[in-house]
Amino acid sequence: MSQIIDLARRVDRAAQEATAIAQFSEAAGLSVSDAYLIQAASIAERLKRGERRVGIKMGLTSRSKMEQVGVHEMIWGRLTNDMYVEDGGSTSMSRYVHPRAEPEIAFILKKDLAGPVTTAEAAAAVECVAPAIEIIDSRFENFKFDLCDVVADNCSSSGYLMGPARAMDFDIGNLGMVLSIDDQPVAVGSSAAILGHPLRSLAAASKMVAQSGETLKAGDIVLAGAATAAVELKAGMTVSTEIQQLGSLSFKVTE
Amino acid sequence: MSENAEIAEAAELLRTAQETRKACAPIRDLIGETDIDAAYKVQGINHEHALASGRRQVGYKIGLTAKAVQKQLGVDQPDYGVLYADMMLGDTSDIDTSQLIAPKVEAEIAFVLGRDIAHADVTITELMDAIDHALPAIEVVDSRVKDWNIRITDTVADNAAGALCVLGTTPRKLSELDLRLCGMAMLNRGEPIATGAGLACLGNPLNATLWLVQKMTSLGQSLRAGDVIMSGALGPMAPAKSGETYEANISGLGSVRAVFAGS
Numbered sequence: 001m002s003q004i005i006d007l008a009r010r011v012d013r014a015a016q017e018a019t020a021i022a023q024f025s026e027a028a029g030l031s032v033s034d035a036y037l038i039q040a041a042s043i044a045e046r047l048k049r050g051e052r053r054v055g056i057k058m059g060l061t062s063r064s065k066m067e068q069v070g071v072h073e074m075i076w077g078r079l080t081n082d083m084y085v086e087d088g089g090s091t092s093m094s095r096y097v098h099p100r101a102e103p104e105i106a107f108i109l110k111k112d113l114a115g116p117v118t119t120a121e122a123a124a125a126v127e128c129v130a131p132a133i134e135i136i137d138s139r140f141e142n143f144k145f146d147l148c149d150v151v152a153d154n155c156s157s158s159g160y161l162m163g164p165a166r167a168m169d170f171d172i173g174n175l176g177m178v179l180s181i182d183d184q185p186v187a188v189g190s191s192a193a194i195l196g197h198p199l200r201s202l203a204a205a206s207k208m209v210a211q212s213g214e215t216l217k218a219g220d221i222v223l224a225g226a227a228t229a230a231v232e233l234k235a236g237m238t239v240s241t242e243i244q245q246l247g248s249l250s251f252k253v254t255e
Numbered sequence: 256m257s258e259n260a261e262i263a264e265a266a267e268l269l270r271t272a273q274e275t276r277k278a279c280a281p282i283r284d285l286i287g288e289t290d291i292d293a294a295y296k297v298q299g300i301n302h303e304h305a306l307a308s309g310r311r312q313v314g315y316k317i318g319l320t321a322k323a324v325q326k327q328l329g330v331d332q333p334d335y336g337v338l339y340a341d342m343m344l345g346d347t348s349d350i351d352t353s354q355l356i357a358p359k360v361e362a363e364i365a366f367v368l369g370r371d372i373a374h375a376d377v378t379i380t381e382l383m384d385a386i387d388h389a390l391p392a393i394e395v396v397d398s399r400v401k402d403w404n405i406r407i408t409d410t411v412a413d414n415a416a417g418a419l420c421v422l423g424t425t426p427r428k429l430s431e432l433d434l435r436l437c438g439m440a441m442l443n444r445g446e447p448i449a450t451g452a453g454l455a456c457l458g459n460p461l462n463a464t465l466w467l468v469q470k471m472t473s474l475g476q477s478l479r480a481g482d483v484i485m486s487g488a489l490g491p492m493a494p495a496k497s498g499e500t501y502e503a504n505i506s507g508l509g510s511v512r513a514v515f516a517g518s
Contacts, residue, residue, distance in 0.1 A: 063447070174439070175438045196446065
């Protein structure tokens with residue numbers, strides 16, 4: 001257990017100080033469940049400092065993301081209020097090691113979701129849906145990690161934005177999505193890339209968090225996962241995402 | 256400029272490859288890597304052969320409409336090929352893979368013209384007026400050049416890699432569609448194997464279509480009512496295998512399936 005706490009503090013400090021650390025899962029002989037324990041303990045450090053858990057993010061839910069990082073399993077991480085970046089606002093490079101942005105769809109729940117559920121049950125728990133951007137930032141050197149490393153590192157979560165939410169009264173299964181840098185499209189995809197349908201990701205989220213003894217709560221944000229590969233951020237960029245029928249959002253990257 | 260003899264030889268190589276289903280060496284070995292005009296001459300010779308053998312032209316396909324693909328081939332514009340009646344298939348028709356060499360599939364939007372376009376300075380609004388409807392489509396591309404080892408002149412000479420077009424049966428008016436942001440998903444066995452959106456095609460499939468129409472009319476070729484324009488891929492292409500079905504879904508346009516017969 002002391003090893004779990006030590007590694008949790010190591011990733012938490014790396015995230016807090018925006019400094020890269022060496023991969024550790026192989027040397028430490030971690031299992032995936034160890035990795036989720038480290039993640040939970042690192043989030044506990046954040047909560048001790050007064051941060052608030054606001055939801056979760058699903059990761060590696062699309063083929064392009066799995067290929068980009070070379071890990072071929074779905075993962076999930078926790079979001080806190082400190083990670084929120086305002087739509088139309090800015091975020092500083094000093095907060096990150098080597099950040100990347102990816103276009104996502106966010107669900108906001110009106111009911112709890114616990115354990116394995118059908119996509120229909122998942123849909124019935126959705127209050128509204130919003131266009132979103134996730135800022136991911138592996139705390140590992142060169143953005144290189146294996147499955148256990150990335151899980152321990154809260155699945156690279158470091159920031160998220162949401163645009164205007166609306167009721168999910170239409171099919172979100174094949175919405176065109178574009179991520180632009182300085183208004184130039186750099187990644188184009190469809191919400192279908194997220195496990196074939198983003199609601200499958202929400203159902204998977206309910207099932208996966210249950211394995212750590214948690215449930216998704218009314219009011220939680222669930223980021224369904226990226227539809228395209230992530231794009232590297234640099235100071236001076238304006239980053240925006242536009243999603244068919246959901247609208248758009250943007251932020252600036254400062255020094 | 257390549258010599259006429261080399262252009263004729265290149266055309267014959269491609270015809271033989273198509274007839275025997277045996278891919279040939281790169282055409283650039285004969286006409287060079289950069290002479291796009293020579294490559295269109297090769298395509299033109301084979302077009303004359305096609306017409307002489309009784310094939311009927313029904314439209315055009317536009318290729319190289321993704322910025323990434325243009326960059327890969329070192330060009331800054333799309334290319335085009337000719338569509339013949341015998342290339343056009345309906346939803347779910349069986350595709351005989353023995354007629355193909357190394358097929359790949361890509362999802363795109365087909366536009367069908369409702370009236371002729373003859374003037375070279377056709378505008379975007381005139382084009383929109385001339386389009387009767389849009390259809391979801393799968394283009395089956397194939398390379399008569401061995402192993403898809405192609406540069407720009409190879410693919411232009413090879414009728415822009417055109418092979419077959421599978422068209423959906425749900426005609427839609429432009430006013431019903433979001434051509435820029437419509438999502439595209441190509442599914443095989445329920446898995447999304449390629450995804451994209453309308454703007455992957457030169458920002459908007461109508462931009463590619465306007466390029467094609469202006470290009471053809473400036474070459475003195477009018478477009479006719481009923482012509483089909485395959486406007487270009489909305490996402491990456493995927494290799495097609497015998498015995499597999501590929502379904503393209505385009506948001507607002509519906510779906511279409513290409514069924515590759517088992518070997």
